[in-house]
Amino acid sequence: MTPSSTSVTESGPHLVAARGDLSGAVERALRTGRPPAYTEASLRRADPWGEDLQLALYLLYELHYRGFEGVDDDREWDPDLLRLRRDSENLFLHALRTALPDAPRSVEEAFAPLLVEQANPADSASHYLETEGELWQLREYTALRSLYHLKEADPHAWVIPRLTGRAKAAMVAVEYDEFGAGHPARIHAQLFADLMTDLDLDPAYGHYLDHAPAPLLATVNLMSLFGLHRALRGALVGHFACVEVTSPPGSRRLAQAMRRCGAGPAAEHFYAEHVEADAVHEQVVRREVIGGLLADEPSLEPDIAFGSAATVLLENKFGAHVRTAWSAGRSALRSPLPPHPRS
Numbered sequence: 483m484t485p486s487s488t489s490v491t492e493s494g495p496h497l498v499a500a501r502g503d504l505s506g507a508v509e510r511a512l513r514t515g516r517p518p519a520y521t522e523a524s525l526r527r528a529d530p531w532g533e534d535l536q537l538a539l540y541l542l543y544e545l546h547y548r549g550f551e552g553v554d555d556d557r558e559w560d561p562d563l564l565r566l567r568r569d570s571e572n573l574f575l576h577a578l579r580t581a582l583p584d585a586p587r588s589v590e591e592a593f594a595p596l597l598v599e600q601a602n603p604a605d606s607a608s609h610y611l612e613t614e615g616e617l618w619q620l621r622e623y624t625a626l627r628s629l630y631h632l633k634e635a636d637p638h639a640w641v642i643p644r645l646t647g648r649a650k651a652a653m654v655a656v657e658y659d660e661f662g663a664g665h666p667a668r669i670h671a672q673l674f675a676d677l678m679t680d681l682d683l684d685p686a687y688g689h690y691l692d693h694a695p696a697p698l699l700a701t702v703n704l705m706s707l708f709g710l711h712r713a714l715r716g717a718l719v720g721h722f723a724c725v726e727v728t729s730p731p732g733s734r735r736l737a738q739a740m741r742r743c744g745a746g747p748a749a750e751h752f753y754a755e756h757v758e759a760d761a762v763h764e765q766v767v768r769r770e771v772i773g774g775l776l777a778d779e780p781s782l783e784p785d786i787a788f789g790s791a792a793t794v795l796l797e798n799k800f801g802a803h804v805r806t807a808w809s810a811g812r813s814a815l816r817s818p819l820p821p822h823p824r825s
Contacts, residue, residue, distance in 0.1 A: 489556055491549035495688030497541070502534025504570065508541045508563070512553045517562035525569055530577035531799075535570055536699040540691070542567040543706035547633055548687060571707055574700075578792050585791040589772060592720065592787035596727045596794075605801035610808065612735035617743045617822060621681050622814050623804065624749075625690040626698045630705070631674035632687045635660035637705035638722045644715045648774030653719075656726075656763050656771070673752045680746030682822055693815040697803040701796045708789060716782030719767075719775055720789025726764040728797075733757045 497513060500506035503524035511518040528535045544550065545558040557563060579585075586592040602609045607623060615623075635657055642653055662668035675685035684690075708718035737753035740746075776783055807814035 490554050491551055494549045494551045494553070495544070495686070495691065497550050497553070498537075498692040500534075501537045502528075502532070504528055504538040504566070505534050505541065507566065508538045511560075511563060512541065512550060512557060515554060515557075517560075518566050520566065525573070528570070528573060530573045531696060531700065533696045535573060536696040536703060539567070539570050539574060539703045539706075540699050542570070543703060543710070544688070546706070546710060547636065574703065574707065578704075578795070579788075581795060582788070582791050586787040587784045589776070589783055589786055592790040593723070593727060593768065596724065596790070599731050603801075605798045605805065606732075607801045607804045608732040608735040608739070610805055611739040612742075615739050615743065615808075617681075617745065618819075619808055619814075620739060620743055620745060620749075621683060621819055621822060624678060624681055625683055625815065625819060626694055626804075628674065628678060628683070628685075628690055629688065629694055629698065630702050632671050632685070634670045634674065637709035638718065640709040641715050641718045641722075644712050645771075645775060646778055649719075649771050649778065650774075652766050652770030652774060656766055659759060659763065670752075670755075673748070673755060676748035677740075677745075677752040680749040683819075690815075693817055693819070695803060695814070695816050697796070697800040701793075701800050704792060704796055714785065714789075716775070716779070716785030717789030717792070719771055719782075720786035720791075721793045723764075723767045723772055723786070724790040724793040726767045730757050730761045730764065 497509055500509045503520055507518040507520035507524075510516070541550075542563060545553075545563070549555055549558070611620060611623060638653075638660075639657055642650060642657070645653055658664075660670050662670070662672070666672065678685040705718070705721060708714045708721055733753040733756035737750050737757065740750040740753060772786060775786070804814040813819075
């Protein structure tokens with residue numbers, strides 16, 4: 483395939499350097515317009531949790547969002563790239579299922595533990611930031627989370643045409659709120675961009691991709707994996723419900739961290755907004771979206787439970803990565819941020 487003169491993305495994020503054979507194959511393919519060149523051996527030896535495979539998946543998934551500057555929009559449906567994406571997804575999905583051999587099979591079993599807040603789990607970044615975090619750590623956390631929050635609610639919108647009746651109506655109501663209820667300045671992704679500005683970070687979409695390690699990329703890739711496959715619609719609903727259930731207490735801690743470190747009003751407002759909004763969303767998603775989906779398709783209950791369990795698994799991996807780095811006094815990013823002007 484050769485680049486089109488009329489459908490090349492001009493304002494998307496920049497491509498970043500590869501981290502191994504698979505991401506290198508994707509990066510070169512997107513830069514040159516050629517098919518990805520890789521071997522079956524490189525797939526077999528790929529670490530499903532590693533930098534190479536997670537970056538390869540992120541680059542492939544991003545073609546379904548805003549693409550990359552200078553890359554032909556038609557590459558979204560390039561059959562060679564889709565083949566590589568399928569094989570990489572299979573590795574990721576197999577690793578998730580293998581890591582969760584005793585995953586809950588019911589919605590009640592999946593969500594009951596999430597409704598009881600732990601005192602200070604060792605793999606929670608928000609607990610650490612609330613009481614001990616410094617401004618440089620808040621900035622790192624924000625830069626990493628920007629890869630999700632600047633596309634907040636977008637992956638979950640893919641489930642809407644796959645739902646019916648009660649579940650669809652409730653999902654649309656929650657998404658409408660996520661997208662600002664008709665007010666561009668209140669879109670949650672925009673509120674996060676405002677937060678980034680308060681912290682003297684670049685709010686451009688995808689700007690911090692090159693800084694993001696595999697544990698963070700995996701949390702974002704999970705949403706895209708679930709969102710792009712109709713067969714995983716139950717898992718996507720489970721993911722969304724897990725996020726909404728765990729968001730209010732986590733957002734409360736992060737709002738306190740922003741306040742304590744003097745991050746700025748917009749930085750504090752983003753998380754304060756989520757304390758209230760997501761407490762409402764939690765009830766709607768659990769009762770109406772999940773309840774409506776199970777009424778229509780009761781066979782999807784194990785998938786909903788799996789989606790929630792996979793979300794918890796990857797969030798714990800990310801939290802452990804961040805806290806291990808910070809406890810050692812080093813950056814949790816692949817390369818540190820420039821110093822804040824106030825530091």
